[in-house]
Amino acid sequence: MxxxxxxxxxxxxxxxxxxxxxxxxxxxxxxxxxxxxxxxxxxxxxxxxxxxxxxxxxxxxxxxxxxxxxxxxxxxxxxxxxxxxxxxxxxxxxxxxxxxxxxxxxxxxxxxxxxxxxxxxxxxxxxxxxxxxxxxxxxxxxxxxxxxxxxxxxxxxxxxxxxxxxxxxxxxxxxxTREAEALRRVTEERVRIARELHDVVAHHMTLVNAQAGVAHHLLRTDPDLAYQALAHIKDNSRTALDELRATVGLLRQPDDAPDSPAPIPGLADLDSLVATLRANGLPVKLERTGLARPAAPTTELTAYRIVQEALTNTHKHASAKRVEVTLHYGADTLRVTITDDGLPGTGHDPGTTHGPGTARGPGTARGPGTGHGLIGMRERATAIGGTVTAGPRPDGGFRVHAELPLALTPQT
Known part of the structure; x- marks a missing residue:
């Protein structure tokens, strides 16, 4: 031969x-x-x-x-x-x-x-x-x-x-074509994993960091309040671990099927999210308008993550006195709006570009954001045929507005 x-x-x-x-x-x-x-x-x-x-x-x-x-x-x-x-x-x-x-x-x-x-x-x-x-x-x-x-x-x-x-x-x-498609899918999966981990970890770690600062400040002067802050740290860290475990389980599934064994956060979990942020000092008001009805599981997860990221950024970067979350059910669209008033007279931090509440009050030591939060919001919304807009409000503060389809049309 x-x-x-x-x-x-x-x-x-x-x-x-x-x-x-x-x-x-x-x-x-x-x-x-x-x-x-x-x-x-x-x-x-x-x-x-x-x-x-x-x-x-x-x-x-x-x-x-x-x-x-x-x-x-x-x-x-x-x-x-x-x-x-x-x-x-x-x-x-x-x-x-x-x-x-x-x-x-x-x-x-x-x-x-x-x-x-x-x-x-x-x-x-x-x-x-x-x-x-x-x-x-x-x-x-x-x-x-x-x-x-x-x-x-x-x-x-x-x-x-x-x-x-x-x-x-x-x-x-x-x-x-197969090689390019495989590379595209690997890239999309990497972005998806990064987005999921960012949304889960950033929210809870922000709360843990805030409560740790409170506990450190009050440990000698007011041990009772410091003890309460430590209890909040314990609860938030345990919740973060549970949700991280659920997210990893979700990523192991072949798709985001509604019957996936991993729990998927939805609109019903917003009340618990808002209650947690209120307990950590963020004045949040949640309002639902229109005829409420079930949405596609992916739409509910997207809406939940957008609200979670927006409120996390408000808590992290702003000294807001009023934060409003509005869910409006239209004929075919779910409109999600998150607004805050920031801190009057302080303006907006140009370095923070990824969520509401870019205004920071005097003495705030938190640095500017990386921009990944807003990118993640837009990627999630675009993936299901929705849109996200975000920017400063004319009268101060910040606004995030998302329009998401209630029912997803199968892609052909």
Missing amino acids: QVTAVFRRWWAHHARLRDALPGVLTVLVAVAASAVGTGGSGWHAPRMDGVAWTALACAPLVVRTRWPLPVVLVTLAVDLAHMARTPDFSLSPAASLVALYTLATRASRRTAWAAGVTASLVITAVFAVTHSQSPFSGESLLRFDLAIAATALGDVNRSRRLRLAQVEARAERAER
Whole structure:
């Protein structure tokens, strides 16, 4: 097998040898045919004049794949001259047949068939004249058929090669598409995991950090309040662990099916979320308007995470005295609005770009946000066909507004 592979590689890099091989075989056959006596009566010395004409006609075949059409013209001219000078030599059009086959494999179909039909007619006419036969005789038509057959065989070979090339191109394109699709899905999954972990961890860690600061400040002056702050830290950290465990379980599922065993937060859990933030000092008012009705589980999860992120940013970056969360049920859309008043007269922190409450009061030591929260809100909303807008309010504070579809339309 190794010797065969080496020979094939060597043979593939020697085009002139491949081109010359049919001509060499034709000359050898011509030598053998010219040495046979008439009617197979015996052997005699080869007729070198006929062999010489055959070799002359086969010489251009050395470059038949490089210049197929000129080779057809030269070989045809030599074969016709040979046919006229030695009409009894039967191999005179052999080189032309090889050239016609090569032209059909290399040139366009129109060029190949034009040359093939023309050559067939010329060969048939010259043979009929030089052999004193009718153009419609069996031997004359045999020459015509051989030229047409050579062209047809080359055309079939060319079509097969083109089909194989198309199949290979489609396979390569499909492979590239699969790789690109796999990379896209991996990227989407990484973003999804990062978004889920950010929403779960950032909210609870913000509350734990705030309560830890309170406990540290009051530990010596007011141990009772410090004890309460530590109790809040315990509750929030336990809730964070439970929700993180649930989120990891959700990410292990093949999809976000409603019957997934991992608990998915929804709109019904907003009351508990608001109560937790109120207990940590954030004055939140939750209001529902319109005709409340069940929404798609993904819509409920998206709405919950948007509210959670917005309130977390308000608690983290603002000294708000009033925070309002409004859920409005429209005909087909759930509108979620979160507004805060920030701290009057302090303006907005330009470094914080990912949620409401960018205004920070005097003495606030918290730094600006990274922007991941607002990006996550928009990614969640866009994924289900919704939108999110966020920005400062004209009269101070910050506003986040999301419009989400109540029912999701299956993607086709």
